Amino acid sequence: MIKQCEYLALVLLLGFTSCSHIIDEIDRDREEENYTTPYMGKWQGSYTGDENGTLTMNVGKSGSVEVIRTSGSFQETFYTSLAGGGSGAISSNSGSSSGFVIYGSLESKSGTWVKGNLKGSWSVVKN
Missing domain, CATH: 2.40.160.90 (Porin)
Incomplete structure (x- = not known):
């Protein structure tokens, strides 16, 4: 039972890490889309x-x-x-x-x- 809980915790942790990475990437894309160069x-x-x-x-x-x-x-x-x-x-x-x-x-x-x-x-x- 402990091994199953450890496995589940690991899967959840990896899932949250992946979601966090995707959210960071979406935020960077938005920043690039909204960026206006001061030299425009x-x-x-x-x-x-x-x-x-x-x-x-x-x-x-x-x-x-x-x-x-x-x-x-x-x-x-x-x-x-x-x-x-x-x-x-x-x-x-x-x-x-x-x-x-x-x-x-x-x-x-x-x-x-x-x-x-x-x-x-x-x-x-x-x-």
Whole structure:
């Protein structure tokens, strides 16, 4: 009888642990759904260096970023996202079809860019 009670207690304990884990996971999912990055909004500025042009970054609620790069009559749109940690860090390693890659932070409102052998810096301000 004692062995059966110990077994039942173990099964109940494991059941409560599993339920607790599921509840924690649901709470984390809700927090992510309700999260709004402090960098949400439209950011505009320019990039300079081996090429020059304008940058527009539209940051979504969850940190998704649409980047619009314009140089003369050329315009390119690509997508990336903010890195975690609250710094507004951007690294668009897989972003544009032309190979234009940006690195930096919306906290500092600036960074660097590369495109093949070309490179430079960028800066933006929030509208």
